[in-house]
Amino acid sequence: MVEVRGELDMATAPQLRDNLQRLIDAGDRQVVVDLAGVGFMDSSALGTLVVMFKALRDVDGRLCLAAVQPGVRRLLSITSVDRVIDIYEDVRGAEADMLSSDGVTGG
Template sequence: MEITSADRPGYREIALSGRVNLNSAGQLAEAVDRAVAEGEPRIVLDLAGVPTMDSTGLGALVTACRAARQAGGDLRIVKARPAVRELLERTNVARVLPLHATAEEAFPDQATNR
């Protein structure tokens, strides 16, 4: 899995590319932990490049969300592909981490500050 990260006004955008599974879930956790440690607990997680995710990936998402919220921020998911969206909805993870179409929609209070 590949991860790219970019600071945006008011949040950090982390984009994943590849499967999120047992072999790669740790990379997701590290990217979120790094953002929080660097003082940016508001995170947009772009899943446009993620074709599939397993239960380890789901656990990593929930853990990442918890870390962001404990630091006073939040984690928002954007651009989930159909298979990943279905998994998140079927497992009720989408209730904890609502799905958004764009980063601007995920943190609408920041869209006007651009």
């Protein structure tokens, strides 16, 4: 799990990407990004999430988002990213779903 706080923008998106890439390089395949502490996200951060979603998908992994705040949720909805990346009300729900689908193909 990656917990993010503050604003996700062009200044902080590279740090998010580096943190997620480290998890992938370490072998993590089920990654939850906790956005409870994020009130603002710009297009560069949105792009970072999509790129890392694809990177995990390419290694049969999964990235999902949890505790997304209303402003960020609107951005995800407007851009239809919420149709691609699963969003959960909280980290517990995301982790539970990850565990229940771990090792399941086609789902």
